[in-house]
Amino acid sequence: MATTSMMTMPTLKTASSSLRRGSSRRGIFKACCSLENPRVEGHALSLVDQFDPRIAIEEAVTPPSSWYTHPSFYDLELRRVFYRGWQLVGCILWFLDPRVFFPGRLGNVEFVVCRDENGKLHAFHNVCRHHASILAYGSGKKSCFVCPYHGWTYGLDGPLLKATRMTGIRNFNVNEFGLVPIHVATWGPFVLLNMEQEVDGDVDAVADEWLSSCSEVLSNNGVDTSLSYICRREYTIGCNWKVFCDNYLDGGYHVPYAHKGLANGLKLDSYSTTIFEKVSIQKCEGGSVEGKNDYDRLGSTALYAFVYPNFMINRYGPWMDTNLVLPLGPKKCKVVFDYFLEPSLKDDKDFIERSLQDSERVQMEDVILCEGVQRGLESPAYSVGRYAPNVENAMHHFHCLLHSGLTK
Ligand code: FES
Numbered sequence: 431m432a433t434t435s436m437m438t439m440p441t442l443k444t445a446s447s448s449l450r451r452g453s454s455r456r457g458i459f460k461a462c463c464s465l466e467n468p469r470v471e472g473h474a475l476s477l478v479d480q481f482d483p484r485i486a487i488e489e490a491v492t493p494p495s496s497w498y499t500h501p502s503f504y505d506l507e508l509r510r511v512f513y514r515g516w517q518l519v520g521c522i523l524w525f526l527d528p529r530v531f532f533p534g535r536l537g538n539v540e541f542v543v544c545r546d547e548n549g550k551l552h553a554f555h556n557v558c559r560h561h562a563s564i565l566a567y568g569s570g571k572k573s574c575f576v577c578p579y580h581g582w583t584y585g586l587d588g589p590l591l592k593a594t595r596m597t598g599i600r601n602f603n604v605n606e607f608g609l610v611p612i613h614v615a616t617w618g619p620f621v622l623l624n625m626e627q628e629v630d631g632d633v634d635a636v637a638d639e640w641l642s643s644c645s646e647v648l649s650n651n652g653v654d655t656s657l658s659y660i661c662r663r664e665y666t667i668g669c670n671w672k673v674f675c676d677n678y679l680d681g682g683y684h685v686p687y688a689h690k691g692l693a694n695g696l697k698l699d700s701y702s703t704t705i706f707e708k709v710s711i712q713k714c715e716g717g718s719v720e721g722k723n724d725y726d727r728l729g730s731t732a733l734y735a736f737v738y739p740n741f742m743i744n745r746y747g748p749w750m751d752t753n754l755v756l757p758l759g760p761k762k763c764k765v766v767f768d769y770f771l772e773p774s775l776k777d778d779k780d781f782i783e784r785s786l787q788d789s790e791r792v793q794m795e796d797v798i799l800c801e802g803v804q805r806g807l808e809s810p811a812y813s814v815g816r817y818a819p820n821v822e823n824a825m826h827h828f829h830c831l832l833h834s835g836l837t838k
């Protein structure tokens with residue numbers, strides 16, 4: 431896959447041929463999924479059914495607090511939501527050069543994405559086949575992966591190149607001990623992984639599954655590879671990952687109460703929400719802020735796209751920031767913000783600094799809200815809530831998608 435072609439418009443490309451290398455993928459992945467315990471799963475499924483997606487939003491109650499607190503429900507989510515389908519893991523701008531690598535973690539899955547010497551993008555489980563050490567730490571460039579434990583060495587395209595001090599071993603076929611591959615694809619500026627064994631890697635199938643019919647809407651609204659990457663900020667929050675998503679999906683309901691500074695820059699009565707298959711898009715017009723005419727972070731229209739299950743794309747003024755909500759346990763998550771900016775402003779340090787400070791303030795306000803909600807969800811006084819039908823439809827849609835994903 432040529433680097434130049436990945437930097438054009440948001441077409442989707444897959445790099446799944448690495449899955450054909452070696453025959454060991456199936457065995458390893460099955461072992462990973464054998465954590466399923468029918469009794470625990472049965473309990474989790476009984477919790478899933480406490481929310482009924484057939485009930486209209488006007489009459490519906492929200493999912494029960496156990497969805498946000500119970501370990502068995504969390505395990506079910508990992509297996510049925512995060513280990514299935516295409517999941518966002520990073521930005522293609524980090525993978526422009528041969529030999530770059532970037533590790534990450536989703537649930538219990540440690541992965542590493544890299545570009546090999548020939549420019550081909552790969553993803554692997556970031557686990558050494560000898561005694562399970564994490565293989566790649568940090569990020570940067572490498573010509574191969576050398577395990578920090580006993581030195582087993584793997585090529586960037588996956589094979590085991592060197593197994594140290596193995597003299598005398600029997601029944602050991604080096605070709606069966608390559609890194610375990612993961613399906614990888616790209617859309618626009620984003621890199622996606624799919625942990626499933628059987629994946630339809632067809633370009634259109636990947637786009638359909640991840641963005642459904644709204645991929646054009648996003649690319650027409652400036653979600654593309656023309657932006658410059660600015661920086662990353664990470665926030666570990668004491669709440670279930672869905673609390674952060676719910677907060678994002680309330681149609682601006684909380685903005686005038688919890689983000690007074692942000693509310694000054696938005697025309698909240700222009701707020702609109704459009705629901706697509708697995709995506710919802712909230713839009714709001716920017717308002718002029720008195721005394722701030724020389725500083726326009728939000729621009730004329732802000733677009734907030736939520737891509738099920740855990741990715742948000744915020745496009746406003748010259749900025750795009752993305753929020754990836756990573757589950758870290760039933761009551762803990764990490765939100766990763768990546769900031770992108772129109773290239774003409776990428777050297778304007780004052781503008782960038784000021785914008786990042788404003789964004790940070792909004793985020794800290796949301797952290798307090800989300801941690802407060804988590805504490806409330808754990809209180810015996812609360813079991814279910816209700817939706818504000820005219821504003822919280824994206825949230826209701828998210829809960830219906832979750833119900834569907836968890837019962838398949
Ligand atoms: S665990 Fe990697 S070489 Fe031993």
Ligand SMILES: [Fe+2]
Nearest residue numbers: 677684689796
């Ligand atoms: Fe907020």
